Amino acid sequence: METLIDKLLSGPVIAVNLGLKLFGASLEQQGVEVVQVDWAPPAGGDREMMDLLDELL
C-alpha cells in the first residue's frame, strides 16, 4: 500500500514553511511550491495559555 512517505518521494514536494524565511525562499528558488508561515509564538509564548488553546481547539 502506498504510504504518505511514498507519495512525498514520488513528488512533487509542496511545502508549508514555518520559521526561517530563507528556507522557504530557497525552496521557491528551486521551483518548489511553498507557502511561508510568518510564525510567532502562539499566545504570546505563554505556555499555560498555549496548553489551554490546544485543549479548546
Add this chain to the structure above:
Amino acid sequence: MASGFVIRKNQYYDSVFLMSVNRRISEVQGVQQTAVLMGSPANKQLLLDIGIQDSQIEAAQPNDLIVAAIAVSPAIVENVLGRLDEWLEAIQENTASLSVGTFEEGLSQKPDANLAVISVPGEYAAREAKKALEAGLNVFLFSDNVSIEDELELKQFAAKQGLLVMGPDCGTSLIGGAGIGFANVVRRGPIGAIGAAGTGLQEFTSQVHNAGSGISHAIGTGSHDLSEQIGGLTTLAAMDALETDQGTRVITIISKPPAAGTLASLLERIKACKKSVVGCFLGVDPELLTGKPNFQPARTIDDAVRISVACIDGQSAMPAGGLTPADLGALQKEKQAWSSGQRYLRGILAGGTFCYQSQQILREAGFSINSNSPFDRSCQLSDPDLSIEHTIVDMGDDYYTVGKPHPMIDGTLRKRRILKESRDPQVAVLYLDFILGYNASMDPAGELLDAILEARQNSRQRGGSLTVVASVCGTEADPQDLNLQIKMLQEAGAFVFRSNALASAACCELLR
C-alpha cells in the same frame, strides 16, 4: 562603558534575521557588544550574562524584540538604539512570495501540501510538528532542543500514519531533487541516502554528484535517531520508502556511531532489504560491520561514495583515491618552512561530522586529538575556547552558537578563533572546512580570507610558517562559485582538498 536597550512589544523576527541585524550593529565603531533577540527566558538570561538587567526586560515576552548595546560612550549607545528602524529595514529578507500567519492558514492555501518545514525555536517545535503530522504532512524538523520524549512521541505517531519525521536537529534532506535546509545542488540518480549526520549527508551527496552519479533522495533523520531511545524509527521508515522507490537502486546510510541495540536491529532490517545497502558508521569498530549479509561497510564518507557508485556500475569499488604523489611532495616541502617549535594541528570546523571524521582518521594514524566534541571522552577539552596540543573543534556546537550565527552561515566566530590559534607559536597546521549549498554563506572562503592571511603573517613574523589545509564540500552547481572559492583559498596559500577525508589525510602527512 555605557549600555542601553530598547524593547519592541509584539514584534517577532526569526533568528537568522536577528543575527543579520546584530552583525550590522556590532560593526559600528565604538560598539563593544550587542544583543538582538526575542524575549524568551533563555535570551533574557543571555542579557543578564552580559550585564544587561532591568525590570522591563524581566517582563518581556517571547514575542517582544529586545535590542541591547554596550559601547564606549552613551552617545554611541543612543545613536545605535535610535536608529533601530533603520537597522531593521536594512535587512532585505528573501522570502517565499506567498505568506500567512499560522500553519492552518498555510494549509488552507496549499491543501495538497505534503511537507512541513519547521525551524521555530525548539520549545515550540514539537507542538507545530504534531499539528503537521495530524494534518497528514511529512515533517522536516530543523529545530533542535526538542526533548527525546517528544521526539519519540512524534516518530511513533508518524510511524502509525505512514509519515516521515526528518529531525529534530535535521540540517539537510534532498527529496526528489529539492534541497531542504542546508543542501547542495546535486544531479538526480540511482543512489538513495539516509543520514543521521547533517554535514556527512552533504559531503556524501556532493561527492556522488562530483563522481558523475546522482541521488534519488537523501533523507536526514536528525542526530538522535539511532540512539537507544529512538531506535532508528526514521532510518527504518526511510529504508522502507527507498526500498519501494523505483528510482533508487542502492541505499547508503551515513551516521555517527549508533547505539549497539539500534545497530543490531538496523543490520537485521538491512539483511531483509531487497536492495544493496552501503553504510558508513563513523566511529564503529569495522570488525563489527564486516561479513554482514547485504551490507557493505565503508570506513569513511569517501569510501561510501566509491562503494555506492561501484554498486550501481556493477563493479567492485575502485581503490581508495588518497593523496597523489604531487600532494605528498608539496606537503613534505611545506614542513621545511616550519620553525623548530611548530608541531600542533588546530582544526577549526563548521561541520560536526567533519570534526568527527577527522578525529577518526587522525586517531587511526596514531594521533591523539583533543576536541569539544571528542571521539574519545578522555580527549574532551575542559575549556572549548582553549586548544591543547592537537585540537579539532566543532564550532557549530551549541557552546559557541547560542545567540550567535552558525559558522556555516557566518564566519565571524571562526575568524576570531583562527587569529587566536595563530598567536600560539606551537601551531603548525590550521585545518578549515568550507561548506557550500543552499542557505549556507554565499562566500565562506571570502569571509575567512583576511583572517587566514593575518594568521599566516603572524607565524611568518615569528620566523615560522603556518600551513593551512582546507576542504571544500560542494558542487559546481551550488549557488556559490565552487571554483572561485577554491581559487581564493589556493591564492591565500592553502592546500585545498575536495573532501574532509582527504584533507584529514593531508593533516596526518604533515604531522608525521
